[in-house]
Amino acid sequence: MAKYPHILTGIRLYGNPDESGRIRRTDRIPDTIPGISRFQQVVLHQGRIERFFLDSLNKYSNIEVERGVLPAELDIDPSKSEDYDAYPITVKLQHLGDDEATPFQHSTNVPDGLFRSSLAKDDTDDLIRKSKGKEGTTETVRAKYMIGCDGAHSWTRRQLGFHMEGEQTDFIWGVLDIVPITNFPDVRMRCAIHSAESGSVMVIPRENKLVRLYIQLTEVSSAGQQVDRSTITPEIILKAAQKIMSPYKLSYDYCDWWTAYQIGQRVGNKFSCDDRVFLAGDAVHTHSPKAGQGMNVSMQDAYNLGWKIGLVVNGIAKRSILKTYQSERRRVAQDLIAFDYRFSRLFSGRPAKDAADEAGISMSEFKDAFEKGNMFASGLAVDYGASVLVAKAGDSADEGDGTDVGPQTNGHTNGIGKAVGKQELASNIKMGMRFPSFQVLNQADARPWQFAEFLKSDGRFRVILFAGNLKNTQQFERVQAFGEQLAKPDSFIHRHTPPTKRIDSIIEIFMIHSAPRREVEFLDLHEIYHPFDEKEGWDYNKVFVDDLSYHEGHGEAYKNYGVDKERGCVVIARPDQYVGWIGELEDVRHMDRYFSEILLPQA
């Protein structure tokens, strides 16, 4: 079991103490509500995720991660911000000495759990001051774009003069990562334990024999002040847990890590300066760690931003798409904070003694929040509003964070005011939400695939043609005619693809048809659906079918996607798998309008 992350299965709720005040099981729910995703929740150490990223950077790029470097000065020239070739950003960097870069934490074998926790003071300025004046330790970088992922105390945010909106609560929580020695019966299940008077504990089993405990420290209070750090130790945290979990015993021999934190729920007022300097992660949203959203939402910030900057820097996309970063991600952060506010209150409150006890929290409301929060925590509830990238009918300012990110109506509009997709053609592929994944078979080799595996995050847009029933002659002709349109020398695909590149390098076409796989011959389809290469022959990985697999059952993709099996439809997916537009096979002019707004014409 050693190398596996721990998959969580169920949640036990403990509360409604009996007359003697002892906790007891009040309810059980699945940890991941069935049906949300083909994946389940796992507990994966944040350091391990970072390791994956570092390994991948190393393997697939020549990007080098520098440590022990701090920014000292930032200048932005706003007059150059709309010039595609300009470098409007100047940053001065300080290189720290080895001693400064690996600061002293603690003298015991367990590191200081409060090092850079939310209870610790920001030490960035101290570090910069100390490292100043060293000869040969500064560097000036000129950049087109800059992203500040520099945490809750974000130096970048302060330079920009942006601020965080929201509040700090008085709840203090401790965290222990231990191999527990206990007779508590559900220690290998995720548990939410509400004691009568001593606060709450959340139990989260981890890989190997480790268990993470979130423990409310009712006897430590900030009362609006900075907490006295010296009063918080692993021993104090363990004692609090023992009191809450009584009469069960709890101790440990091995502690892997510990910390303590204070819950604050805040969102940055702006996420970007001139669409040149961006903020992401804790730099623009802080909240409790309970729902596991800190790392997840922050990675999704960067995931949303990465392909946009990438396409702009490479001269493929227009700068106007960058505005959607704030409109999409600030709205998500606002929703997250609202959720976290409610969830944290339910967690830190004491259970109600009875229905009349209004100061206590109701256990059934708590269970309900857990279940509803599941969808939110899965990341799949994200629904981006109307914008140049999402062809919804609505108002882009209303549906986002207030920023106007709608399409221009002047210029190359193709006679269409604004591309608006036809949601009714694919009832379960929601514009603004992630393209869902179901099993389809490769037409050429009958292998079953989760279709999402082909929507790689490599910066390409995808046109997904639900080709319907190819055995119907009329439908087959519609599909071939659609192919003809895309293959034309002046089609939006040719217009936006640099002539030296392969035809699928900016916009990739996939087909999913619904005829029986054995009755369709791959090579009968228009060549645009399986481009030919002189050295590699036909491309066999673009055409799929919704049919029964030899071993993996029927994916029922058309049914699950909510698409008509006879007539099909066309979907545009953004490089991040979010759905941009839906239409008929005859709506090529609307697709043209959609892409014209986003992409630059190539010579």
Add this chain to the structure above:
Amino acid sequence: MAKYPHILTGIRLYGNPDESGRIRRTDRIPDTIPGISRFQQVVLHQGRIERFFLDSLNKYSNIEVERGVLPAELDIDPSKSEDYDAYPITVKLQHLGDDEATPFQHSTNVPDGLFRSSLAKDDTDDLIRKSKGKEGTTETVRAKYMIGCDGAHSWTRRQLGFHMEGEQTDFIWGVLDIVPITNFPDVRMRCAIHSAESGSVMVIPRENKLVRLYIQLTEVSSAGQQVDRSTITPEIILKAAQKIMSPYKLSYDYCDWWTAYQIGQRVGNKFSCDDRVFLAGDAVHTHSPKAGQGMNVSMQDAYNLGWKIGLVVNGIAKRSILKTYQSERRRVAQDLIAFDYRFSRLFSGRPAKDAADEAGISMSEFKDAFEKGNMFASGLAVDYGASVLVAKAGDSADEGDGTDVGPQTNGHTNGIGKAVGKQELASNIKMGMRFPSFQVLNQADARPWQFAEFLKSDGRFRVILFAGNLKNTQQFERVQAFGEQLAKPDSFIHRHTPPTKRIDSIIEIFMIHSAPRREVEFLDLHEIYHPFDEKEGWDYNKVFVDDLSYHEGHGEAYKNYGVDKERGCVVIARPDQYVGWIGELEDVRHMDRYFSEILLPQA
């Protein structure tokens, strides 16, 4: 797709040429017959498997693989062979110089495909002669055990004076690993193509865009002689393929590798000398590569032998278990050769023109062989005969390769002549076959697991207690009484476990019960089922339940294993997952007898 091995889905059979002699599709079957295993066939390059082994050796051991070393002399002292502490083997090794160890293959960018193929002459003696006389290049190794996995020309086999039994056929086959440029419609499916007069082709899609083609070379013939190697080139092989696959076109720009071989079907007369020197892999069985059994059966040889030598060398098991290597694996090799003989004949023959054409092979017989061969090729048809390790009632010489590998009837027999298991208690857990895997849930955390994941190949025997319905008081008492017996200070577990080691280090106990998971409290069970450790608490990974998972459905393990849900039974699995014994919870004396025959008592 780049990093995935290619999973095969279906097989297309081409043959029964029409009046103009052109091939056409005659049938389709799934590549892996449904129901055989939870895994499917994949095509994985042999070099990649070797890489996994090398990486694992490097990670988990301090074993170093030396290359460029050849054996020169072998001495075995038979008088010491039964002495556990002796080193009866002396081997003299020659270290080759760099030039000799990496011999010249070819001057083009594609390596010589015939280098060390079965069509090439054995160059071992040449190499040894050439490298002799170099100062400081010999080394003498004294060893307890030695395994010769040195291929079809095995030097070790020749030193022992053993020989291969069987014949060489006249069929010559070429192999091309190419990225094909073709209009053949099924090039991404596994295909068996029988042309009317030009021979056969097998198509096996590989990872990325590669396809492996096995091509019968009807115009090259050995006619009982050594084949003229200079007549075989990639161009000749491609031409043969083009002729067979006509009227479809086939060419390529990229060739990854090629070779040619002649089919020989032979088995070694002995697999071991004094149970000190063993032969495995091609050194004792050669056959056609068509069914993908070369690497697989050879690895299984080593897998069968590894744990036996390991336990003997570590003073845990008796030397008498080593005899079962030949009895088990030579029998498997004999069965493999019989299968291969029939399969190869069907492959190399031309298709029958009609039912009266007796010289031709029938396409429906061919299809049948493919389907039946599937079970064989999966490795799951292996059924080891009666021996000290497999408590079947039958005669060990009859059921193996003729060697007597039954238990001794003198000594510590516990009043039982021979432990014989009760097959009827678990109709789908066959003694002599691999313990099948079904989904069960961990009692403590409700996670679903394929039970086989817990039967790790770490040299431990397992006692798997099907504890039945623990909610029945009488059954619960049977289970606790069984636990009492195993926990006794003089039980077979204590007797065979070195006192300094953990109680589960030689024989590990697992429980799978059939009561509802939520109605059983883990800590109510006898401690032997969840040993306590002072630093780590209870062991939560030994007790499982056949119940509904939150997300993965119901494994129906009792039903699938064919075990009574109320009363259960006990199964012993060998360290290689093969089933050794089955009995009632009251048959502890028989289990004692089984282990006494195999394991040495520990001080």
